[in-house]
Amino acid sequence: MRIRHVQTDRLKQQVLEAGDGPLLLLVHGFPELSISWRAQIEALAAAGFHAVAPDMRGYGGTDKPAERTAYGVLDLVGDMVDLVRALGETRCVVVGHDWGAAVAWHCALMRPDLFTAVAALSVPFQPRRPKGPPTAAMAALSKRAGLGDLYISRFQADDAHEAFDADPAAALRKMFHAYDGATPPERQSTGFLREGESLIDSIPDDAPPPPWMSEAHLAEYVAAFAAGGFRAPLDWYRCLDLNWARTAFLQDARIRVPAAFMVGERDPVRHYAGPNEAAMKDWIPDLRVQRVLPGAGHWIQQERPDEVNAFLLDFLRGL
Incomplete structure (x- = not known):
């Protein structure tokens, strides 16, 4: 396993890679x-x-453009297109987790000639809404349900990243704890926040790292985010309405390549993204497997690596 930097058209991307084929x-x-x-x-x-796993735009050892609008989904998909070409290939399978799942789905949606199959973890495909930008819809849904603000709505604020930057070690420890499958239900985050409460403040101060995360592994995350900050990662969220505005051409488009999806049974993201799981077959005709992993939380590929590896390899062998 090796780390190197790959220069693409617009970014220097740091990648972690191994193998041939x-x-x-x-x-x-x-x-x-x-x-x-x-x-x-x-x-x-x-x-x-x-x-090949890149540090994505705005993260780790990859470049971090200063403009907020540089973190839209068209840029993120473009980075993956550029990376495939820079690696000397003309086709690949794309696998994504969390925000990376959204990127992977859109890679397959926009460039099926290049991304010939897709597997996603934790976040189902969410088609473009025809009735307006997503942040207004999120706010209206939260208000009707009386749940408080969804953290994604709070992330739209210009200073939302400051709560993370103030103490990266505590912020990361809390995030990994609150979305892990081993965390008791009463200590998991629901994603909804009371007035005046930040996502970080909503998680207990004594939250320990998950059982699978060693001190050394957490320290790697802390070092990277202490150096690079959380501004750019949160700009991905701040581009949600921009993504909606720029993707009218994708309205009602379906993913036509072979696909697979796995989600943890106890993933808190299902509180707000879960309803999209039921309709995935409507939008992905060649969805070959859709699986719920019992007891798993959000960090599924790190929590349950053996089962995720088997899931991915079974899917790849069937292509």
């Missing part, structure tokens, strides 16, 4: 890095694939 891109989410895929890189390389 057909290309697989592994796309991480928030607040993660390429290192979240170590167990998958090892298993996929051993199975005869070239497994």
Whole structure:
């Protein structure tokens, strides 16, 4: 397993990779890095694939553009297109988790000639809403349900990243704890916040790291986010309405390539993204497997690496 930098058209991207053979891109989410895929890189390389996990735009060792509008989904998909070409390939399978799942779905949706299959973890495909930008819809839904603000709505504020930057170690420890499958239900985050409460403040101060996360592994995350900050990762959320405005051409489009989806049974993200799971087959005609992993939380590829590896390899063998 090696780290190197790959210069693409617009970015210098840091990647973690291993193996030779057909290309697989592994796309991480928030607040993660390429290192979240170590167990998958090892298993996929051993199975005869070239497994490549980039630090995504704004994260880790990859460039971090200053403009907020540089973190829209068209840019994120474009980065993956550029990376495939820079690696000397003309096709690959894309795998994503969390925000990386959204990127992976859109890679397959926009460039099926290049991304010939897609597997996603934790976040189902969410088609473009025809009735207006998503942040207004989120706010209206939360208000009707009386649940408080969804954290994604709070992330739209210009200073939302400051709560994370103030103490990256505590913020990361709390996030990994609150969305983990081993965390008791009463200590998991629901994603909904009381007035004046930040996501970080909503999680108990004594939250320990999850059982699977060693001190050394957490320290890798802390070092990367202490150096790079959380401004750019939260700009991904701040581009949600921009994404809606720029993707009218994708309205009612379906993913036509072979696909697979896995979610943890106890993933708190299902509180707000879960309703999209039921309709996935309508939007992805060749959805070959859709699986709920009992007891697992959100950090599924790190919590349950053996089962995720088996899931991915079964899907890849069937292509």
